[in-house]
Amino acid sequence: MTASVEEQQFTDLIAADSRIEPRDWMPDAYRKTLVRQISQHAHSEIIGMQPESNWITRAPSLKRKAILIAKVQDEAGHGLYLYSAAQTLGTSRDEMTDALIAGRARYSSIFNYPAPSWADIGSIGWLVDGAAICNQVPLCRASYGPYGRAMVRICKEESFHQRQGFEILLELMQGTAAQREMAQESVNRWYWPALMMFGPPDDDSPNSAQSMKWKIKRHSNDELRQRFVNMLVPQAAVLGVTLPDPDLRFNEATQLYDLGEIDWTEFHEVLAGRGPANAQRLQRRRDAHDDGRWVREAAAAYAHKMAAKPAT
Amino acid sequence: MTASVEEQQFTDLIAADSRIEPRDWMPDAYRKTLVRQISQHAHSEIIGMQPESNWITRAPSLKRKAILIAKVQDEAGHGLYLYSAAQTLGTSRDEMTDALIAGRARYSSIFNYPAPSWADIGSIGWLVDGAAICNQVPLCRASYGPYGRAMVRICKEESFHQRQGFEILLELMQGTAAQREMAQESVNRWYWPALMMFGPPDDDSPNSAQSMKWKIKRHSNDELRQRFVNMLVPQAAVLGVTLPDPDLRFNEATQLYDLGEIDWTEFHEVLAGRGPANAQRLQRRRDAHDDGRWVREAAAAYAHKMAAKPAT
Amino acid sequence: MSVASADVAEYATWLGDDSLILAQRLGELISRAPELEEDVALGNIALDLLGHARSLLQYAGTATAQNEDDLAYWRTEPDFRSAHLMEQPNGDFAHVIARQLVSAHYLYELYARLQASADLTLAAIAAKAVKEVNYHRDHAAQWTLRLALGTDESRRRMVAALSDVWPYVDELFRDEPFIDRLDGIAARPSTLRTAFDAAIEPVLAEADLAVPRGFTAAGGGRRGVHSEHLAFVLAEMQVLTRAHPGAKW
């Protein structure tokens, strides 16, 4: 009976667009979905540091180097908030980290693409963070309180990152012929994978309905993808880059952009561990984790000794 | 009484310019002197790999890269022969390695100088290997058999190395202005340290007399230094480099070159551990040794298992 | 040396870049090996590979009147054709050995086949190289056994290394469309896989190592699409030469 009252409370809170908080009762499936989604998001921030950190030592000006370090550091920070949000649901950071390293947890497939060119730092900001924002802005109103609040802070920083990415590309497009080519080549590589970040088409997205009912998710994959392209088209015009979709055009009837066919085979290949950098990304994360073990053990041992020390 | 007969035999062999072999009786001091000298020489080969390996990945042509790899590899080989020669005197390679890593054993101070320039690969060959050859050719007749025989092989390869160094410098001196400057700047840095390789002046070289009596050493430090400069002067003329000694001139009376004052303070500073790269060299050797421990243990464990395996 | 056609030059560049980049990686290790004997052995292997790279790049260069150094030092990353396996960082000694085990077994089958190439220059290079990579194969196999069957630590490291290296095996045996134009001249990569498996699997079996399953890297080196590592290798390799355009060394 009690459960039923609690369940009613939960349903009412959701219906009223109120927030569920850690001590509130919630259905197991809601908790599980959230842990999966939040930890996946946290892992994405952490793995997402890799393609960008690849350019820290080689950033072509000291200003860009400083901006890039700050950005990668923000991502570590986002990872930390999100792990904290997930921990409020009863899963420890160690468990989540172990799942990531063992290859049992997902992170956004986009980070399995490499960043071989400096322009990729621009494209990651403009396209990848841009897509992330489209996905995440609605999450600021996610029904689970700690998640929504983490997203507010993260979205603010992400939109800053997106602008920085745009500026990198703008500087390149206003630069030498080699720089313009560098920018266009990079946009060509990142455009389609960025569109895939919204996930499979609505008719092939089995979990979306429940997430929308729970107000964890508020728009369908295809809606968000459209919103993203709407945002990109005028920005691409300002940059002077061509979006690599010959079929992209504004449809007067629907008042939306018609998109070319997305290569879902590639999407599924990357998801299945056959992308360009899946192995590299996990190896790097595991190595950092393993190499740091003695340090974490030392910190724990020291903390333990200090706690055991009588006050003097 | 027996000892006395043996001692006489030893003295006779030395007097007859014959070779002492491992199973022959020898005075403790002779053995000790040899172990010190041979292991010091072996350590020098091993530490001497470092300044040169510094340029393997950056050698400016594939031909030079190949020559350089072969050279550094030869040095590892020389180290191996010499450790073997020293082992015939009853000291194990592990003991010698441990003494090196603990900072208890010496190696040639010249390798405490860095190789910041590609031209240094030329200078090391021309000047450092050149000085080594002057030191070592007489050692081919060293009274201790395994040492003398190792030196025969080593000297052959060293003179090959010296010619390669000369060729590197020659190519630079016949190249662009920047290359000529690179060569001269490097010769300026290596010339004096190379002269110091012959050790302190004769009037300040306490151990030389005994080593000469034992026919381990056959010429005094200053004699060898002179011989080296005699060799260098015409070669420098061919190269077109200036030896950085304004006081260097041929003395008609003595038929020898008069040399400028050597900075023995610098010599003693480097010897005392205050040279440019002493710390770096030993740290690198220790790290390679420590990082390799698990590999050596695995090889030993595997060999042990195989030996214990019944033949099938 | 005869003049290579554009297609043959492209193929010689595939092979040459593989050996060049792998030699460069091994070159980083010299004077840092676990024992002096390995400094010598790894130096030998690096020298052999560098020798193959030079022959192949010299031959590739005949198509465009360039020499080996023009190709090694003055191309940029997208013009390199190395496979991702060769670009992988050294890591610990187990990773070096795992990479050697795979690369030497691949190169052996490649050169064994290429000895019969209708292109006589490639055939001659292969005939010399196959003997050398056969030694590299042995060297790697011996160390694989020592590490996999040595101590608990060495086994743990060898298992991890093999699993880290294995995602890069697939690319070696992938046919690019371009290869169709070199019938009788090139060794079609996919056709080498069976022999590779037949040769490497007994080594893994003796070492009690399972063939790893899991990731397969998408690769793309043959099309100029490289791992994030290659740029760092090239930056270091080319820095001096590029600072002195036109200089001879």
Added chain:
Amino acid sequence: MSVASADVAEYATWLGDDSLILAQRLGELISRAPELEEDVALGNIALDLLGHARSLLQYAGTATAQNEDDLAYWRTEPDFRSAHLMEQPNGDFAHVIARQLVSAHYLYELYARLQASADLTLAAIAAKAVKEVNYHRDHAAQWTLRLALGTDESRRRMVAALSDVWPYVDELFRDEPFIDRLDGIAARPSTLRTAFDAAIEPVLAEADLAVPRGFTAAGGGRRGVHSEHLAFVLAEMQVLTRAHPGAKW
């Protein structure tokens, strides 16, 4: 910003290069730290140091109408003025912390003193920097305690790291003749040593670490004589910029 004299510019380059190279080293670590909190902390420290480097190099550049990037990307090794300590490779985390412990204590005394420089630009840069390096000092000291007093392994590593780093301390406090020309402007290096010792020794004592004895590296960074490591740092740092002369980023 006022225009620096040639001497002041040289001095600002000493300081700027130290921070630039150290920031570059720390930048190599980001996304590889032992825990996420340390990715954030090391990133912060790198950013602070890079900020100091930029202010100092901008100021140095005023003497010759160059900007910070001209100095960072277009000078060659002999024109850099970094001390060898800053050039040392990261090694393990204990080595990173040992280098941070020494460098932050040095930089703290330097900037504390420079706040009173007769050169107002240097004084202003120092006033901002001293607060930041004070935090770096704390960060390093805390980790020194954790590692030295944590586990047997961490203690062993911390002892080795301190001993590896210590040979490079001496150079930081060595007066080059040039410094005589900057009386009242520069902080004479030798005069900072007492304060440095007084600040670092209690940390070492609390960590039960002895001041290492042994090697003293000859140094020479202030005269453009560098460790063998710097060239590799520069090759990587400058590679992209130098491939595009005249480009803006």
